[in-house]
Amino acid sequence: KPDADWWRGAVIYQIYPRSFQDSNGDGIGDLSGIIHRLPYVASLGVDAIWISPFFTSPMLDFGYDVSDYRNVDPMFGTLGDFDALVERAHELGLRVMIDLVLSHTSMDHVWFQESRSSRDNPKANWYVWADPRPDGTPPNNWLSIFGGSAWQWDGERRQYYLHNFLVQQPDLNFHEPQVQDEVLDVARFWLDRGVDGFRLDTINFYVHDDELRDNPALEEGSRNASIAPDVNPYNYQNHLYDKNQPENLVFLERFRALMDSFTDIAVVGEVGEAQIGLQIVADYTRGDDRVHMCYAFDFLGPDRVNGTRAARVLRDFDAVAPDGWQCYALSNHDTVRMPSRWNLEDKGIRAHVAFLFCLKGSVCLYQGEELGLTEAYVPYEDLQDPYGKAFWPKFKGRDGSRTPMPWVADGPQGGFSDHKPWLPMAMEHLPKAVARQDEDSESLLNWYRDIIALRRMRPVLQKGTIEVIEATDAVISFVRRLDGHAPMFCAFNFTGGSHQVTLPRGEWAWLEGLGFFPQRQGRTVTLPPYQVFLAEG
Numbered sequence: 001k002p003d004a005d006w007w008r009g010a011v012i013y014q015i016y017p018r019s020f021q022d023s024n025g026d027g028i029g030d031l032s033g034i035i036h037r038l039p040y041v042a043s044l045g046v047d048a049i050w051i052s053p054f055f056t057s058p059m060l061d062f063g064y065d066v067s068d069y070r071n072v073d074p075m076f077g078t079l080g081d082f083d084a085l086v087e088r089a090h091e092l093g094l095r096v097m098i099d100l101v102l103s104h105t106s107m108d109h110v111w112f113q114e115s116r117s118s119r120d121n122p123k124a125n126w127y128v129w130a131d132p133r134p135d136g137t138p139p140n141n142w143l144s145i146f147g148g149s150a151w152q153w154d155g156e157r158r159q160y161y162l163h164n165f166l167v168q169q170p171d172l173n174f175h176e177p178q179v180q181d182e183v184l185d186v187a188r189f190w191l192d193r194g195v196d197g198f199r200l201d202t203i204n205f206y207v208h209d210d211e212l213r214d215n216p217a218l219e220e221g222s223r224n225a226s227i228a229p230d231v232n233p234y235n236y237q238n239h240l241y242d243k244n245q246p247e248n249l250v251f252l253e254r255f256r257a258l259m260d261s262f263t264d265i266a267v268v269g270e271v272g273e274a275q276i277g278l279q280i281v282a283d284y285t286r287g288d289d290r291v292h293m294c295y296a297f298d299f300l301g302p303d304r305v306n307g308t309r310a311a312r313v314l315r316d317f318d319a320v321a322p323d324g325w326q327c328y329a330l331s332n333h334d335t336v337r338m339p340s341r342w343n344l345e346d347k348g349i350r351a352h353v354a355f356l357f358c359l360k361g362s363v364c365l366y367q368g369e370e371l372g373l374t375e376a377y378v379p380y381e382d383l384q385d386p387y388g389k390a391f392w393p394k395f396k397g398r399d400g401s402r403t404p405m406p407w408v409a410d411g412p413q414g415g416f417s418d419h420k421p422w423l424p425m426a427m428e429h430l431p432k433a434v435a436r437q438d439e440d441s442e443s444l445l446n447w448y449r450d451i452i453a454l455r456r457m458r459p460v461l462q463k464g465t466i467e468v469i470e471a472t473d474a475v476i477s478f479v480r481r482l483d484g485h486a487p488m489f490c491a492f493n494f495t496g497g498s499h500q501v502t503l504p505r506g507e508w509a510w511l512e513g514l515g516f517f518p519q520r521q522g523r524t525v526t527l528p529p530y531q532v533f534l535a536e537g
Ligand code: TEU
Pocket: 061, 064, 065, 101, 145, 165, 201, 202, 224, 225, 226, 227, 228, 271, 272, 273, 333, 334
């Protein structure tokens, strides 16, 4: 049924198609496999799925290098399979968001082939071309996230082209109106096929500085924290000119207008700027004219949630973007899986996940997170990720979070495939397989179902305001409020020691049932290690 606000507070399940379910025995997941597993996804109680790219691609960045935006890669299936997927998802009450990678294409894309062929062809200006400096070196000092200069010399056109990621991922030139029109048409193509929204890859990188000014260095001793390792020189530059240009926001307003001409469409834009400043993030989602929500990097970093820092993020975001909206996540296909990243076991995982589900914002879950999967060790011989290959061994790349889903505990490939998968099945994941945890009422999987249901039944958790009450490094407490609904008090202990919080005045009834055991005496609540206290006022 129509609900223009469905995305606000929604839980979105991210599917990485290569590793979800193989249906034809080639060791690579596909769309038919996803269709087969949709009832499982629906059983979690989530609102929507986000499918990582499945478009035609040479797969050098595993689909984030698109060579045809209007087709499905044969490895994943056909457009007919995609239509069937949308139909099945809708039957099950799941909305479908797809991952559009518009900032760059694959160098195999016909647009790039044409653009590089001469300096005066009709698409000559579709990519970012520039002459060398007089000494033959690249036009400026911009760096690629995946290593080296962001400029690649092209012998055919005898100019450099810009790539923020792989050499094989040339950047589209968003200063060119035809490029904007074309990518809007790509979005229209998928809207016409019935998708409910988009995850937009790297929206901060769409527009570069037209004058190609050099980025300044960061001050001595500082660096950009990101999923990229310390060894990456990219993190030591101040990226003033290679991204986040004002024209970017103007383009996103055009994008939003297109969305609003359809019904109930939502867009989550990836803006990996948490470390640089929430203002940049806020500009992308300040109200109802740009993206509906920004995919937040605040809880994807190497450090565990810390109450003081979390409180700052929550307060600052509300201050700079009172009408903005975040989409929070603890894991995705680019980061080390949370239990390994933060060295947490069952109780600690549950405390952090409970925090995620009580935040003001929407939530993205990454496949396998609900099983408590740890980061898999992928030896160099099996490594697929080009980013990992570039920085091995200091940075092991992203394959450890991309290994196949374990569906059953027995059987060599955990029910993922009957062939050797593209990345090895992690043997230590098998005891955590879906079938095993399904049968166990105490399992993490069933606990996820419970907390998702708890949130689903309480609009105050989905759409309410948030007011931080107390925050120390160890704990945070806040109150969520929504007109016409009972307020909720939420307190979390992120440590292995005991801590106390104080309830605000008024009547608060403890919400039992999630397996947490806080102790309450008057207004004082004692939280044993990794315990959570939720109460309704
Ligand atoms: O990731 C973008 C990406 O790498 C950023 O998050 C970056 O690390 C951050 O902005 C640095 O601060 C997306 C996809 O999720 C990833 O899988 C692709 O490889 C990448 O884009 C290129 O398309």
